[in-house]
Amino acid sequence: MGFMVLQSLLLTALGGVLGAGGALLASRSQAMEARRIRKEQDTREDRYRLIQERIKAYSSFFVAAGSARMVITGRSPSPQEIIKARNDLWEAYTLAALVGDDDTSSCANALLELVSAIAYRGSPYKADEWDKLIIAFVQAARRELIPARQPDF
Secondary structure (H helix, E strand, C coil), X not given: CHHHHHHHHHHHHHHHHHHHHHHHHHHHHHHHHHHHHHHHHHHHHHHHHHHHHHHHXXXXXXXXXXXXXXXXXXXXXXXHHHHHHHHHHHHHXXXXXXXXXXXXXXXXXXXXXXXXXXXXXXXXXXXXXXXXXXXXXXXXXXXXXXXXXXXXX
16 A cells, blocks of 8 residues: 555656756747747847938939039039039948948949049030930849749649
8 A cells, every 4th residue: 555655656756857957948938939039039139220321321312413413514513512412322322232242332332433533523514424324223133122023733
């Protein structure tokens, strides 16, 4: 009879240890899953913020490029007006270069170089060259910001 009581107590203790161990494993598993989910959410939020920054940077550069073009093609702009327009474009370029991808940044840089040549070296304005560079910038930005459509399955 004493053996039966001892056996019962040992089985009860073993059940308690297994239950506590299972609870501990489940708790650790839940904590690891919660960390993984938080990390994924943080990564997603970081990507979203970067995309928003890129949109702002690219639109600011695009607007500054349009303003520079208006100054350059206006009625006899002074050299100071052209240099100011170039400096405004440079300011917009700096953010686009910092947050943008390589292709979009290089397109923006080519347009900035064109405006710099006009502002500092008196190079002539060539509408076809300008149009080619601005279209290249817009296309590069769109490729980056608008993901390719995935086929529906």
